[in-house]
Amino acid sequence: MNALALRARWVLPVEQPPIANGFVAVADGRIVAVGKWNHGAGPFTDLGDVVLLPGLVNAHVHLEFSALARPLGWPGIDLPAWIQLVIAERKRSDRDPAASIAAGLKESLAAGVTAVGEIATSSAELYARSAGLTTVLFQEAIGFSAGRVDSVFADVERRFDAARPPAGLSPHAPYTVHPQLLQRMVDFAHRRNIPVAMHLAESREELQLLARGDGAFRDLLIMRSMWDEAAIPRGSRPLDYLKMLASAPRTLVVHGNYLAADEIEYIAACGGRMSVVYCPRTHAWFQHEDYPLRVMLGAGVRVVLGTDSRASNPDLGLLDELRFMVRLHPAVERQQALRMATIDAAAALGLNGSIGSLAPGKRADLAAIPCPGHDDPYEAVLADGARPVQTWLAGRPVGALPG
Numbered sequence: 001m002n003a004l005a006l007r008a009r010w011v012l013p014v015e016q017p018p019i020a021n022g023f024v025a026v027a028d029g030r031i032v033a034v035g036k037w038n039h040g041a042g043p044f045t046d047l048g049d050v051v052l053l054p055g056l057v058n059a060h061v062h063l064e065f066s067a068l069a070r071p072l073g074w075p076g077i078d079l080p081a082w083i084q085l086v087i088a089e090r091k092r093s094d095r096d097p098a099a100s101i102a103a104g105l106k107e108s109l110a111a112g113v114t115a116v117g118e119i120a121t122s123s124a125e126l127y128a129r130s131a132g133l134t135t136v137l138f139q140e141a142i143g144f145s146a147g148r149v150d151s152v153f154a155d156v157e158r159r160f161d162a163a164r165p166p167a168g169l170s171p172h173a174p175y176t177v178h179p180q181l182l183q184r185m186v187d188f189a190h191r192r193n194i195p196v197a198m199h200l201a202e203s204r205e206e207l208q209l210l211a212r213g214d215g216a217f218r219d220l221l222i223m224r225s226m227w228d229e230a231a232i233p234r235g236s237r238p239l240d241y242l243k244m245l246a247s248a249p250r251t252l253v254v255h256g257n258y259l260a261a262d263e264i265e266y267i268a269a270c271g272g273r274m275s276v277v278y279c280p281r282t283h284a285w286f287q288h289e290d291y292p293l294r295v296m297l298g299a300g301v302r303v304v305l306g307t308d309s310r311a312s313n314p315d316l317g318l319l320d321e322l323r324f325m326v327r328l329h330p331a332v333e334r335q336q337a338l339r340m341a342t343i344d345a346a347a348a349l350g351l352n353g354s355i356g357s358l359a360p361g362k363r364a365d366l367a368a369i370p371c372p373g374h375d376d377p378y379e380a381v382l383a384d385g386a387r388p389v390q391t392w393l394a395g396r397p398v399g400a401l402p403g
Ligand SMILES: [Zn+2]
Pocket: 060, 061, 062, 119, 199, 254, 308, 309
């Protein structure tokens, strides 16, 4: 047995109170003990003035855009216009998705992220270099017209079967997925007991398309020869989609920027089976209306954090996402905020039994953040600019990381 204890000024188990002068003992890639350091026998490493916490969990990302130096468009761009830039980006001849994915995984790891909920559009082979990060591959489907439902479903089913677990499905969004295709995917998720992630209630334009069948998304679909007049019944709402998604074993409602009060109540009533993924800096990029975080948390909805992609975010740093959120929503308790990037995000992905907090039996995915001058571990984690000095995957240090 390969055992080692890591001593730190602070250990932040997330599901237990912080431990001053604590340790995490690791054997064969798993945590075997967490507690107060007592100079016991056996090999140990003193990490010094750091906060040792579980590796962060980024619940929503599209790694294929990780090579972008800056987001597409401009602050306040409307979503349909931005989607056109994404389509153009995907057509660029010099694109190398495998290299982008590898760069995104490397960047995530350097930022203390050890698990991601990834929206995958290409084959699982591109993730071969995932280097030990937990990647939940949500295979994305896009097919708006009824005539495309069978072929798109067959393709996504094939890609899902080729992916290693843990994996799931992602019907992209109401403006790109026919309700019948969504139903097929939800039924499949139910049969296979897998999670589903869908962008929902993201923009005003989406609500308009659902309610009235017109607007910028209709124009875009016509331009792309994807429009199907009968696809969405007039008077539809995100609630209609939530009701379909509710029969999946686990659903990640991505964004939810414009969810109405009764829709938030509906999600809350689904309990742990449905989570909302908030991507604060992406929300800010589009200059959406104020995010209904207080209402969601007040209703008991599990809200977790994601970065979304570099097409709408300057980087994939989940800690910066967390800090941005705390600045924007100072009423959110710090413990709760940290849960949103760790154990709650793991639960949304269905992985809270194995990752997301420091507890015996869990995978030893860890991050160490410096805490010089901080007597409060949360302050150290939330301090601007503080970056992990070390990350571990299954107990294996991934090397001192550039500061
Ligand atoms: Zn997204």
